[in-house]
Amino acid sequence: MDDHIHPEPTSFISKYIFSHDHKVIAKQFIFLGLFGLLFGGVMAMIIRWTIAYPGEPFPVLGKLLFSDTNGLLSNDRYAMFFTMHGTIMIFFAITPILIGGFGNFTIPLMIGARDMAFPTLNMLSFWAYFVSVLFLAGSFFVPGGASAGGWVAYPPLASTQFQAGWGHTFWLFAIYFVGASSTMGAINYITTVIRLRAPGMGWFDMPLTIWGLWLTAVLNALFLPVLTGGAILMILDRVAGTHFYTAASLGQKGGDPILWQHLFWIFGHPEVYILILPAWGIVSDLLSFFSRKPAFGYRVTACAMIAITILSALVYGHHMFTTGMSPMLSESFQILTMIISIPAAIFFENWLHTIWHGQxxxxxxxxxxxxxxxxxxxxxxxxxxxxxxxxxxxxxxxxxxxxxxxxxxxxxxxxxxxxxxxxxxxxxxxxxxxxxxxxxxxxxxxxxxxxxxxxxxxxxxxxxxxxxxxxxxxxxxxxxxxxxxxxxxxxxxxxxxxxxxxxxxxxxxxxxxKAPNNPWGVGTLEWMLPSPPKYYNFEKIPNIYYGPHEYGNPSVKDRDWVGQWEDPKNPGSGGPNAH
Amino acid sequence: MRLLKFAPPAYLTKYAAWLTGIYLAFGHGIVSAEQVPARYTPPTDISVDGHLFDSLFILVTWMILGLFVAMTAILIYSMIAFRQKPGKRAVYEKGDSKKDAVKSVAFAIAIFLGVDGPLLGFSHRDVIDNFWNFPNTKEIDNDKDVLRVEVLAQQWAWNFRYAGKDGKFNTADDIVTLNDFRVPVGRKVLLQLTSKDVIHSMFLPNCRIKRDANPGEITRMWFQTKNDAVGDYQIACAQMCGYAHYLMQGSFKVLSEQQWTDWYGESARISENWATAQNEFEGKHAELKARNNYSWGWEWKSQPPQ
Known part of the structure; x- marks a missing residue:
């Protein structure tokens, strides 16, 4: 592994556009995600304005965007706006920032790897995602306008009978490519964390950020394909005239519209945890870093994350209590849903315990x-x-x-x-x-x-x-x-x-x-590197001796943190590259 | 007592002051006074089971309020009292002993039993004994004890069908109405719902219940109004059903026994009105006209799938 360092790319395109470097791909994801956040955010403002001030055009933008309706958001555009607001915020803002962006950036750096396990797949994941963005952006400009059935896209409202234009089909293609991209990313993250941890780094020496991202990747790999598969069936319904989701009562051969709800929410509930687990992991680490105190009950927190990952797959039916689902099924989902309180309570307990009596x-x-x-x-x-x-x-x-x-x-x-x-x-x-x-x-x-x-x-x-x-x-x-x-x-x-x-x-x-190497005084591996880190990150892969949260260790005299890479015989002395 | 030794960080108070100032300055200008007095609680409860929702909601609120206040207090106290002081070190406390693990899991389970436990118990009771404890209409065909109504939801209106004098559905003397749902006060009402086009959801906020109306299948819902519930209310559609979803409201009238007998007696005239109303309604929306020819009504399902 140590001998296998590729030369740094030199041309602009191989360095910044079709890059294999996880740090560059991370930035690509983050910039696209921030752009999505801005876009989805402005849509939210217009939506809220429409509810609060009926008959008044949204300042400035209203006249520009909706010149044909006197600057007002018409009802069909309102439906498009809340549909696209949800879709953009979930798949094109949060997913790229936290998972595509910080997942890519932190995983190799925090576990002491030179790059992802499959750099080409990583690049492909970003470009599949980019294709998805093109489809979504394009859907605004096709005849009939963008998808307008809510981000959950329940059929039959999502069928060609009720949304005849190409907008919703484009939406489905966007979901298909985002699913493909996430699945590729997930496989990569899972493999990287399993295979490329630096020597000495056991599972319970990983920062909680990595735990969160890894579990997210597991959920992504398991459940995004369900959505992708469901989207393919809906594409077939729309373009090939199949009847997976049509109801028999419409005078057609019947499938079942409720089938989509099951497929959607089997994905949809884990998706909530797909989005929140990285944030939990990051915050669990940061609370310890900035309290200058070890993360309280680190192992219990990590195990609670695992428990919640498993539970997240078993509760989706609580989105469907009013559909007419069997009461026994509903009650089972109700109980499983409530059990999530236990790991959730453990998080809060450990977070509050971490900052308590910190500095x-x-x-x-x-x-x-x-x-x-x-x-x-x-x-x-x-x-x-x-x-x-x-x-x-x-x-x-x-x-x-x-x-x-x-x-x-x-x-x-x-x-x-x-x-x-x-x-x-x-x-x-x-x-x-x-x-x-x-x-x-x-x-x-x-x-x-x-x-x-x-x-x-x-x-x-x-x-x-x-x-x-x-x-x-x-x-x-x-x-x-x-x-x-x-x-x-x-x-x-x-x-x-x-x-x-x-x-x-x-x-x-x-x-x-200019940022120093370690501005926050933190002991995880990325902070032993220069800011920004060089291509291929680590000249020599460090050995890991400490956990990620060594703050206030009394055996270290002159500073209150210890790097994971530092020699336990002489902790606090800096070790290689420390500032 | 420790709190008193430390002032809150200066910038915190400064921003708080700024925020208050901004809200006072702009808030009044932007928020115009409304003629309708504001309401922050659910609309009047008119069903015999509605109080179950109201009381359970309040119970949960009180239970979690304790947790929320405790959490916020710890957060704010820590931000103020445990701010970094030069040269000081935090306690080196990892909380990784078996005892710590057992303690935190035990605490979480205690919260589960103390908060989720009662919630689960009451919810189970309310659902099994009340909200989903559907009246048995197997032997009933006269609507005297339980009024049966068939509901057909469509973009963006509600159709209702009553059995009429013969007590049988889908016969010539059925009473059919558009956006006009009337029930006699105090009687149990059992609905069978379906949809003509997309998924709708029949929401009776005054009864604290809703149920989806799905095309291709029949779902059911029931309620019973309180004896003093005579009055005019509204039905909402809770499920996104197209661009005019927000207009899909229906009138919901609770009639006294006398009013009910009078109204029910005029069945023929009412159903004629339905055809006119339906034509008029669908005439407003060009895309609905194409789906106009749709006869509906079904023999009452004495044992619906669930």
């Missing part, structure tokens, strides 16, 4: 990590109402669900992504981000973000069902208009706060102060 540095990554604990606490607890059938019968398909899954999947994962970006930016780009701007960004994000989604929990509890551009058809919804205006105000403030991040990101990228 907390409130740097920006730490603030976002603490923010994740807070918003995920809210989101997780609100899930209890939806996992229990008696309360779900009322709350299902209301804004309560929207608030709940945004707090867990959107807010928590977003904060995990921001924590990761602020934390690894110096290692990625060799420059520091501005900490003060970062802190302001955090506080201006966490307050409106909580307001938006807790507001949604409230209107959902009051009976506001989802996917409604206007409340005016319902007498009993009219008293909720005011709360909806407040939610929109908070959402717009949240959107405005992200401008600070964009400014900080690009200013630091080009003009930030």
């Amino acid at each position: 907390i540095r409130l740097a920006t990554p730490m603030l976002f990590s603490l923010g994740l604990v807070f918003v995920f606490g809210l989101g997780g607890l609100s899930g209890l109402y939806l996992g229990s059938i008696a309360t779900d019968l009322y709350l299902h398909d209301t804004y309560f669900v929207v608030g709940h899954f945004h707090l867990t999947m959107a807010a928590a994962v977003l904060f995990g992504s921001f924590a990761a970006i602020y934390f690894w930016f110096p290692k990625m780009f060799g420059r520091m981000m501005n900490d003060t701007l970062g802190k302001i960004h955090f506080w201006l994000s966490v307050v409106p973000l909580t307001a938006v989604f807790v507001g949604m929990l409230i209107v959902g509890y009051a009976g506001h069902h989802r996917r409604t551009p206007s409340l005016q058809a319902y007498e009993y919804l009219k008293p909720l208009q005011q709360m909806n205006v407040w939610i929109t105000v908070a959402a717009l403030s949240l959107g405005a706060a992200q401008v600070l991040f964009i400014i900080n990101f690009f200013m630091s990228l080009f003009a930030g102060p």
Whole structure:
């Protein structure tokens, strides 16, 4: 292995475009993901504006985008917007940032590998993903417009009878390629973590970030193909006239529309954990790093992650309590869903125990990590109402669900992504981000973000069902208009706060102060390397002697951290490459 | 007491002040006063089982509020009290002993039993004894004890069919209505639902229940109104069913026994109205016209699949 170093590519194309280097591919994913986040975010603002201010065009953009409807978002475009907002945020913002981006960046660096196990497959994974982006972007411009049946795309609404245009077919092709890309990435991550850990690094010496990403990869490899397969069947329904998802009552030979719901949610529930596990892993590490204290109950946390990974595959039926599924099945799913509380409670316990009596540095990554604990606490607890059938019968398909899954999947994962970006930016780009701007960004994000989604929990509890551009058809919804205006105000403030991040990101990228090798004083392997690391990362693969969270070790006198690579006979002396 | 020794970080208070200022300055301008008074709780509960949802929701809220407040308090306290002080070291505490592991798992299980346990228990009871405890209509054909209604959902309206005087569905004397659902107060109502086109979901917020209407199969739902529930309410469609999903509301009237007898007696006129209303409704949407010829109604399924 040590002798097998390829020469560094020299041409621009092989270095930055069709690159095999995991660090470059990571950046490609992150830039595309941030672009998706911006795009999906602006769509969310327009959606919220439409609900709060009926008949008023969205400032500036409204007139530009919807000149044919006086700057207003028409009802069919509203449906396209919330469909594409969901699709973009899940598959084209969070997935590329945390899994494609930070998965690629951290896995080889944190386990002491020179690259992924299959660099070419890694490159292919990005380009399959890029094809998917093209399909999704193209779907806006085909006749009939983009897909408009919600991101869950339930048939028969998703059939050609009700969505005749190419938009939804393009959407399915986009999902197909994103599935192919994720499966390729997953195989790569799983193999890399199993095969390429540095000598001495046992499973329980891996940073929790790697645990999260590895388990995510396992779920991706198992469940993304289900969605991909389901999408192929739907493509056949749409272009070849098959009847997998058509209902017999439509005067056609019948398949079963509910079949799609099963296939979709067998994938869809693990998907929630696919998105949140990397964020959990990252935050579990960062809380320890910035509290200068070992991660409390490291093994128990890792085992809780494994438990949740297994459980995530067994609970999908709680999305279908109102479909008319057998009560016995519903009750089984209800019990399995509730069992998730146990590993989830263990996380919170260990996170809080980690910061307790720590020496907390409130740097920006730490603030976002603490923010994740807070918003995920809210989101997780609100899930209890939806996992229990008696309360779900009322709350299902209301804004309560929207608030709940945004707090867990959107807010928590977003904060995990921001924590990761602020934390690894110096290692990625060799420059520091501005900490003060970062802190302001955090506080201006966490307050409106909580307001938006807790507001949604409230209107959902009051009976506001989802996917409604206007409340005016319902007498009993009219008293909720005011709360909806407040939610929109908070959402717009949240959107405005992200401008600070964009400014900080690009200013630091080009003009930030040069980053030292180890600006945070952290002992995982990537921090023994120069910032940014050289091609092929490690000149000599280090031997691992310590776990990832050696902070405040009393046997080390002059500093409070120990690198995983350091010689146990003389810890704290630096070891190779330490600054 | 330890809290008092440390002031919160200066920037935290500064930003908090800024935020408050921004909200006070802009909040009033943007949020216009509404004529309708705001409401933050579910609409009036009119069914005999609705209180089960209300009380379970409140119970869960109180249980998790404790957990949430404790978590937030620990987070905020730690941010303030355990901020790094120069030259100080954190406790070197890994929590990796068997005892620690047992303790944290035991604590998590205690939370599961203490919070999820009661929730599961009540939810199981409510579902088995009430929400999904469907009245048995096998031997009933006169609708005196349990009123049977067939529901056909379509883009973007609700069709209702009552058995009429002969007590049999899909016969000439059926009562058929469009977007006009009436039930006698206090009587059990059992619905069989299906859809003409896409998946809909019949949501009765005042009864705290909903059930999907799927094309190609029949699902069911039941409720019973309280004796003082006479009044006008609304049905919502909870499942995304196309661009006019948000308009798919139906009127839901709970009638006194007298009003019910009067209305039910006029069956012939009502069903004529349905045909007119249906034509008028589908005339509004060009794409619906193509699917207009659709006769519906089925013999009551005494043993639906579930």
